[in-house]
Amino acid sequence: MPDTTRHLTLANGLQLTLRHAPRLKRSAAAVRVHAGSHDAPRQWPGLAHFLEHLFFLGTARFPLEDGLMRYVQALGGQVNASTRERTTDFFFEVPPSALGGGLERLCQMLAEPDLGLERQAREREVIHAEFIAWSRNPQAQQQFAVLQSVAGDHPLVGFHAGNRYTLALRNSAFQQALKGFHQRYYQGGQITLSLCGPQSLDELERIARQFASGFATGAKVVQAPAPALGSKQALLFAHEDLPAAAEQALELLLALLDDNASGGWRHALEQRDWLSGFKAEKLYAFAGQLLWHLDLQLGPDADRDEALKLLHGWFAFIRQADPVQLNSAFGRLQQSRERNASALELARRDSAGQPFAALDAAGLAAFRALLEQLPCHPRGQWQLPTTDTLLLDELPAAQAAPLPAALSTCGLLPAARQYAALYLRWQIPSAQRQRLQTVLERALQPLRARCERASVQLQFNAAGEYWQLRLTGNPPAVIRAAGQALALMQAPSNWLPTGPEAPPLIPIRALINQLPDALLGAAATTVVPCDLDQALLGQAWQHSCWHGLAVGFDASALQVLGAHLGNCPGQGTMPAPVPCWAGQRWHQANVPGSENALLLFCPLRPAQQAAGRLLAQLLQGPVYQRLRVELQLGYAVFSTFRQIEGIGGLLFGVQSPLARQAEILGHLRTLLSVGVTLDTNARQNLAGQFEETAMANAEVAEWAWQTYLATQPADLPALQRSILMTQQADLDALLGELLGPDRTWLCLANATAPDASWH
Incomplete structure (x- = not known):
């Protein structure tokens, strides 16, 4: 059954988009506020980003322990936010029954935030830690450098992330600007809300009206236009005075550019063995301005000038191609993307006004206008790609055959x-x-x-x-x-093909990639390419x-x-039981980045995994509160239950610019020694997360695979029953074993092991 949508405007001016998607198992909400970093006063860089952070610290009605973050995490959902140049987005995904509770918390924290000075001071340090990590991240710095090549005094060349020095909390003018920004932009006329889920349109509308009506009534604010864009780079494309549908038109162009089928520009470079990396992405779009970048990494034997000439020749070919034919193929691609998109992806696309769909008449006009502003010089031999068989809905023709026994x-x-x-x-x-x-x-x-x-x-x-x-x-x-x-x-x-060179990961993510090898007792190695x-x-x-x-x-x-x-x-063959070990192991990993990072993995026996999952759920809030909010170790702090190579266990991760690995480990030990108190609601919520109808399809498949590797039965109801039967004594016993002299721990860190005292 196809999706159905509804659009309406609430009395307070808020724009509402509803999507009924019966195939989905989860529901999502996405709020787009039409204001971002470029709308904040220039004397206070980072103000908009700082305000986004403050929203998540709780309010009088929903304090931190009952706020949106904890509410969604307790249900196994997703929640996040993003501050861009002209927009700020807030979004979450939860089981359908929890959509109302999540939306109530989201709307309330945006409409009535607590901007107390003490919490501002704490969160500014988190912003500063993010700034330090951003300044050391090669990928982030590369994009910043690209934006520096924008001509003129466009705000894209400025600094907007914020840090300890730009967020002058004790300055009354800053506080006035912070509150004024919230009052001006966080009102109905500036907000688009999208809800998506298996619920009926009438039910989604009821939920939206109940909670989104709490925003102050207001009219749409005219955001100040920016100076003209310009580009000093051959692969940074700046456009002016484009029609309103230019973003969708660019999506079609980037889909064509990204296609590696025979006859296209990307394929031409790959056949010459010139291409080592490729990424085309939109960087900025506002009021007829559009900026996009082609990150083209060529091998040492490539002719860069010829690659650019071929690109301009391909542009010329696309300009002469039938846009209706291009759009028809794009429609099939978009249909595939929509069918496979999560509730969260659909809600975010709807809130941005860019659903997965072929271009309409306005979009095709914008596509032609976009092509007119591109450098076009005939060169090369090109052809449109044939239909990709991966987009076909019917099964491939083949004679039926039994499955292999393995x-x-x-x-x-x-x-x-x-x-x-x-x-x-x-x-x-x-x-x-x-x-x-x-x-x-x-x-x-x-x-x-x-x-x-x-x-x-x-x-x-x-x-x-x-x-x-x-x-x-x-x-x-x-x-x-x-x-x-x-x-x-x-x-x-x-x-x-030579293959794209993967960008360096931040230390904690690099450690996560090496964790499977560490669990299997194998050293991660740098593999050099071979013929x-x-x-x-x-x-x-x-x-x-x-x-x-x-x-x-x-x-x-x-x-x-x-x-x-x-x-x-x-x-x-068939899988063998997963081997386990006893005692503690410390693996030092060689990963990029200078910040300290540590993973602590505590493997559990199959009989302990229900209690382990509940323990991990109950520890999530305290770990975040203690390590990130109170101790301010860094912004990369997490705790969870994870199955890796068929081994289930508790996983803790911290990346910190200040605390050493041994100190991080000490804080984790202290937290575990405090213990937890059984929360029957949390237990019930956790058990509910293991209904097939509540789990994302990918989660169901991965759980089945990890259970298969562990040579355990794939029995979700049995796991639910075990979780519901877990008592306080089970949690205490598990914690005692985790902290006892015979504990089994794996520490993976970018440092040598501390002295013997860490045992």
Whole structure:
């Protein structure tokens, strides 16, 4: 059943968009305030971003412990906010029954924030920690440098993040500006609210009217126009005086530019082996101005001037192409994206006025205007891409075949979800597996790009002795992608793309990437690219063993899948029980970045995992409150329950510019020693999160896979019952074991182990 939408305006001026999407299992709300960093007084850089942070610190009606952040996290949902140049967005996703409670908290905290000076002082330090991390992040600094090439005195060249020195809390003029900004922009006329979920349109409208009417009545404020844009870079494209639908038009252009199919500009560079990195993105859009950037990373043998000339030639070809034909293909792509989008993605798109859809007449006019402002000089031989088979809804034609014995199936996801997951895992005994891994990653790169465009997730990764392929998305597309991936993995072309160079990660994220290797007792290594050696690869496959899991396929899809997996390399086997260890282990990781970072993973036995999940839920708030709010260790602080390589356990993570790893570990120990008090509501909420109807499809599939790796039954009702039966004594006993002399801990950090006292 297709989505249905409704648009209306409330009495206070607020613009409301409602989307009834019956296939969804969650609901989402997105508030867009039409004011951002460029609308704040220039003498107070960071004011808009600072205000966004203050909203989440609680109000008299909903204090921090019952505010939006804690409310959503307790339900296993998502919540965040973002301050841009001309807009500020707030959004969350929760089970449908909790949409009203979340919206009440969101609207109340935006309409009636507590701007007390003491909380401002604490949060300014968090902003300053973010600023330090931002200033040390190469990717963030690269984008900042790009914006510095904007010509003239446009505010894009300014500093807007805020730090300890720009947020003058004791200055009465600053406080007046802060309150004035809130009063001017956080009122009905400046706000767009979008609700999305499986509820009926009438129910969504009732919820919206009940809570969004609390915003003050106001008219839309005319945001001051900016000076003319200009560009000093060949790959930074600045546009002026475009029609209102220019953002949607740019989305079509970027979709064409990103397509690696034969006949396009990107494919031309890849065939020449020039392309090592590619990203095209919108940087700014407001009042007819549009700025977008092409981050083009070329190899050492590439001819940059020729690459630019080819780009201008491709622009000329697109300008002459039939826009209706281009838009028709774009519509199929957008339809695929909409079908696979989460409630949160749909709500955010609706609040921005950019639903997943082909361009309308105004959009096509904007597309033509956009092309007129691009440099166009005929050069090269081009053709429009053919229909991508990954976008087709019907199953591929194939003779039915039984599934390989090594592939298990799981019925947790009903076929009606139109979402499937395929996991294939090989044990590779070859000593050359790390070198060969880079060959396969490069071989899969073009297919991964096609999959991403078609809303199919293709992941190939390695941990220890294992290679793993994961495909998720619409079942027909997953089956087609699986057949193509297996063919590429067994017989890569003699030509392989160089592959994009991954941007450096912040330390805590780099540690998370290395955690699987650490759990398996393998050292993470830097793998250097190697040339294709087909004989070596064939030997590795010949001596490999594999097994896998299919989730979400109906009977007819499984028969077609069986035909595509008939030539899966390696000998079929079944997963072995996950090995465990006793005692404590410290792994030092070599990761980029200068800030201190530590992960603490406490693995649990299968019988402990219900209590462990509840303990993790009850610890989330105290860990955040103590480490981030009170001690202000840094902005990257989290605690959760995580399943990795079939091993479930408590995971704590902290990145700090000040505290050393041993100090972080000490704070975590202290928190654990304080203990927790059983909250029966939290227990009930946690159990409810493990209903299939409450879990995101990807979460169901990943839970099934991790349970399969642990050689445990995939029984969600049993997990729910175990959670509901957990008592205070169970939590106390688990904490006692975690802190006892025989505890099992894994510390992964970017530092050497402390002295023996850490034991």
